[in-house]
Amino acid sequence: MSILVIAEHDNGSLKDETLNTVTAAVQIGGNVDLLLAGENCNAVAEQAAKISGVNRVLVADHSVYAHQLAENISLLVTELAADYSHVLAPATTNGKNFMPRVAATLDVSQISEITAVVSVDTFKRPIYAGNAIATVQSMDKVKVITVRATGFDAAACDGSATIESLDKVTDAGLSSFVKEELAQSDRPGLTSAKVIISGGRGMGNSSNFNLLEQVADKLGAAVGASRAAVDAGYAPNDMQVGQTGKIVAPDLYIAVGISGAIQHLAGMKDSKVIVAINKDEEAPIFQVADFGLVDDLFDAVPELAHSL
Amino acid sequence: MKVLVAVKRVIDYNIKVRVKSDQSGVDLTNVKMAMNPFCEIAVEEAVRLKEKGVADEVIVVSIGPKVAQEQIRTAMALGADRGILVETDEPLESLAIAKLLAKVVEVEQPDLVILGKQSIDADNNQTGQMLGTLAGMSQGTFASEINVGENCVEVTREIDGGLQTLSLNLPAIITTDLRLNEPRYASLPNIMKAKRKPLDVKTPADFGVNVISGLKTLLVESPQERSAGVLVGSVGELVEKLKNEAKVI
Amino acid sequence: MDFSLNDIQQMMQDSAAKFIQNDYDFETRRGLSNSPAGYSEDNWKLFAELGWLALPIKEPYGGLDGDLVDTMVLQQEFGKGLLVEPYYATVLLGANLIQKQANDAQKLELLEQVVAGELKLALAHSEAQAAFDVSQTKTRAEKQGDQYVLNGHKAVVLGAESADYLLVPARTSGAVGDAEGITLFLIDPKSAGVQLRGYATNDGLRAADVGLTEVTVPASSILGQADSAAPAIELVLNEAIVALGAEAVGIMEKLLAATSEYIKTRQQFDQPISRFQVLQHRLADMFMETEQAKSMVYFAAMEVAKGGPEASRVASMLKVKIGSAGRLVGQQAVQLHGGMGITDELDVGHFFKRLTCINNQLGSRDYHLQSLINKAAAG
Numbered sequence: 001m002s003i004l005v006i007a008e009h010d011n012g013s014l015k016d017e018t019l020n021t022v023t024a025a026v027q028i029g030g031n032v033d034l035l036l037a038g039e040n041c042n043a044v045a046e047q048a049a050k051i052s053g054v055n056r057v058l059v060a061d062h063s064v065y066a067h068q069l070a071e072n073i074s075l076l077v078t079e080l081a082a083d084y085s086h087v088l089a090p091a092t093t094n095g096k097n098f099m100p101r102v103a104a105t106l107d108v109s110q111i112s113e114i115t116a117v118v119s120v121d122t123f124k125r126p127i128y129a130g131n132a133i134a135t136v137q138s139m140d141k142v143k144v145i146t147v148r149a150t151g152f153d154a155a156a157c158d159g160s161a162t163i164e165s166l167d168k169v170t171d172a173g174l175s176s177f178v179k180e181e182l183a184q185s186d187r188p189g190l191t192s193a194k195v196i197i198s199g200g201r202g203m204g205n206s207s208n209f210n211l212l213e214q215v216a217d218k219l220g221a222a223v224g225a226s227r228a229a230v231d232a233g234y235a236p237n238d239m240q241v242g243q244t245g246k247i248v249a250p251d252l253y254i255a256v257g258i259s260g261a262i263q264h265l266a267g268m269k270d271s272k273v274i275v276a277i278n279k280d281e282e283a284p285i286f287q288v289a290d291f292g293l294v295d296d297l298f299d300a301v302p303e304l305a306h307s308l
Numbered sequence: 309m310k311v312l313v314a315v316k317r318v319i320d321y322n323i324k325v326r327v328k329s330d331q332s333g334v335d336l337t338n339v340k341m342a343m344n345p346f347c348e349i350a351v352e353e354a355v356r357l358k359e360k361g362v363a364d365e366v367i368v369v370s371i372g373p374k375v376a377q378e379q380i381r382t383a384m385a386l387g388a389d390r391g392i393l394v395e396t397d398e399p400l401e402s403l404a405i406a407k408l409l410a411k412v413v414e415v416e417q418p419d420l421v422i423l424g425k426q427s428i429d430a431d432n433n434q435t436g437q438m439l440g441t442l443a444g445m446s447q448g449t450f451a452s453e454i455n456v457g458e459n460c461v462e463v464t465r466e467i468d469g470g471l472q473t474l475s476l477n478l479p480a481i482i483t484t485d486l487r488l489n490e491p492r493y494a495s496l497p498n499i500m501k502a503k504r505k506p507l508d509v510k511t512p513a514d515f516g517v518n519v520i521s522g523l524k525t526l527l528v529e530s531p532q533e534r535s536a537g538v539l540v541g542s543v544g545e546l547v548e549k550l551k552n553e554a555k556v557i
Numbered sequence: 558m559d560f561s562l563n564d565i566q567q568m569m570q571d572s573a574a575k576f577i578q579n580d581y582d583f584e585t586r587r588g589l590s591n592s593p594a595g596y597s598e599d600n601w602k603l604f605a606e607l608g609w610l611a612l613p614i615k616e617p618y619g620g621l622d623g624d625l626v627d628t629m630v631l632q633q634e635f636g637k638g639l640l641v642e643p644y645y646a647t648v649l650l651g652a653n654l655i656q657k658q659a660n661d662a663q664k665l666e667l668l669e670q671v672v673a674g675e676l677k678l679a680l681a682h683s684e685a686q687a688a689f690d691v692s693q694t695k696t697r698a699e700k701q702g703d704q705y706v707l708n709g710h711k712a713v714v715l716g717a718e719s720a721d722y723l724l725v726p727a728r729t730s731g732a733v734g735d736a737e738g739i740t741l742f743l744i745d746p747k748s749a750g751v752q753l754r755g756y757a758t759n760d761g762l763r764a765a766d767v768g769l770t771e772v773t774v775p776a777s778s779i780l781g782q783a784d785s786a787a788p789a790i791e792l793v794l795n796e797a798i799v800a801l802g803a804e805a806v807g808i809m810e811k812l813l814a815a816t817s818e819y820i821k822t823r824q825q826f827d828q829p830i831s832r833f834q835v836l837q838h839r840l841a842d843m844f845m846e847t848e849q850a851k852s853m854v855y856f857a858a859m860e861v862a863k864g865g866p867e868a869s870r871v872a873s874m875l876k877v878k879i880g881s882a883g884r885l886v887g888q889q890a891v892q893l894h895g896g897m898g899i900t901d902e903l904d905v906g907h908f909f910k911r912l913t914c915i916n917n918q919l920g921s922r923d924y925h926l927q928s929l930i931n932k933a934a935a936g
Binding site: 067069070071074092093094096097098099100101103104105107108109110111112113122126127128129130131132133134135136137138139140172173174175176177178179180181182183189191195219237238244246251252262269272273274275281286287288289290291292293294295300303304307308 | 319324325327334401402403406428429430431432433434435436437438439440441442445446447448449450452462465466467468469470471472473474475476477480485486487521522523524525526527528529530531534536537538539540542543544546547549550554556557
């Protein structure tokens, strides 16, 4: 049995979700290879080779893979899949984009966003926004799986895999890259941060998010937002934590002025420790919080920043 | 141009789901059903394309039980021109749905297919992409903006960390994200008109599609409840507990 | 009897429910209620676009020819949002009365404007001694040549301040208590001699007391025929009772859901309070009253439209049921929420206030109970 894991990266560095996905692959068992498709991504290959549990890093380095266009990547993965029993990718927007194409071409079902491995062919995955957990078994010849990073620990980085380059160039010629606007930040990304501090509608306006940034600076935390805060225009879309935003599970999640709508809880309830700061003691967020502080956030948050 | 929109009948998004006691699935008896919210956004986008004069026909298709006609009628009340129901009482997996949609695409030859990025029941996020590959089309998933040009469509996508813009050759598949638009409410005159719009009913057998799935759901259970923790009296106490008790800072 | 909604009603219900859910949460509603106008003009335009203003109006006047059941469906959803827009005043009272009383030219002119959202109306029928029975109207209109001169006082006229026209019933012949002799006037509230004293009602709507002092209007401002308006007014008020009943049922459903959710989450003695049998009994009572009220509304929606004496009797029965059910459901909802139930921040108390005001609109429970007793005694 051998497993192909598709690496998530930006041509410059490997994304942490790859490490969690490798852990899922190792739990399934067997030989694990990592596919790295990109352009000028040698540095990433070096990083990837250090992931424990990975046997070979297969590098497809070509301009057609530069922007992870689903049509091109899925053709490449489909060609390679013949040699594998499982194909895994992180359930990032990227993995979600190309993996169903791989599954459809192979004429198999995809198992989306698994959070646990039960056996080689059986997995757990959340449905109904995490309000139910399904255990599903796949009878397909190749198991095409996306992995929710928060369900698995990150693999260690003390391995030494061999790096092999592939000369396959698969260009579907169906789409082309126009531009990308990525948020520039010195802070860790939401999905990989160990600590997250998020603000809700209670923040009142966008400039009050500065208060959260002061705490985030002290803790090396990422800053998130609830959908209510995003909808109110206090924070940009890519900061949204929740069912329709990012699914996160940091060691510490601090929810500030967030009431705790089911939609939001679905995105953060697997965090190890949850802190809620809200002046409404009836707010549902307190039902999932390990530590709750009933207080005006405009008093509590500056004090928190000060005392760290 | 011709736009095809696929819609799914799902549990109303305001309903809190309950897992059945025999753990065979989620209890759907007497539960209010509605159009999947992402599909509603897809319908709205197609109708806006028509209002802008970009599209001249909007066809809505659903695959599901007879009652899914309600969702097709709703889509027609929002402005779609005609409907197709592929009627089946079997709950189908994304792959089977994508295969059936590919057949509909073959018949209808749309220039653009718009779907929701995921359904709020199975949360799979697969069908659009699968249809893309089966129909040999390019795809723009998680769209937050669409601009149709000559023989191509520019799609801005919500990706991790920001936005990406792609140019897709037509015909293309687009899946909608939450912020693409805000769907309108169906007006009464349009609801009445919808009643008279044509709705074709087909079956999977009509298309000769094998809908057997390689997946089996063994068990559906409730997620582990988080137990409520403690209330602290001050920021000082909070910091102390995070440091010494939880040891996370 | 088949009580299920047809496809169109179902979709209309979905559409209205979605509007209330997405664009009419409690805080939004509070803001509108506290604004100078007391409602949103943008919402009014939206209602026009959605065809809601056209619902009960006949096709020749730009309407959609909906029946009382259609109105019921919409009102039930409006109840869940405690709608403050003057839909009831303009469409269900004003436009409906024009439709039933005015001549064709008047209908054409006025109703199309209502449908387009360009005209708002208020029915100034109630007087201190005549909340419901229009034959008790004391306001008089004296004919002087081609003109009429009105004098009198109207109480709690809903939507009067936002109305472009008031529909004013006044006695032109006969004595107080006579069925004949009531004439309906269309009066611009800016006319000389019309004084509006506006205020917010307990349920957050806007109303006004209207004084009429030597208000002089041409004979052409009579809607339909002189002396003949009472039967049409009676029918419109009976239909309005059905609409109020539907609104009340929407409110009761909302209170039932909110209370049920609350007692399942509120913990006391280390368990949700819904585990306590006494509270379960109370919730069961709320449920039964709501269902009975709903059945009564369905029945009335079908019977009242037929008109005649039976329509009045059924409307009275409905008003009695709504009064008692609304009181029980409202009180229990407040009590089961504990102290929070009466706070201004929580919506529960506001729903109860609306139920209480509904009871006092168009004749209270006691009034209609007495009226039913009188009818039964008269054989």
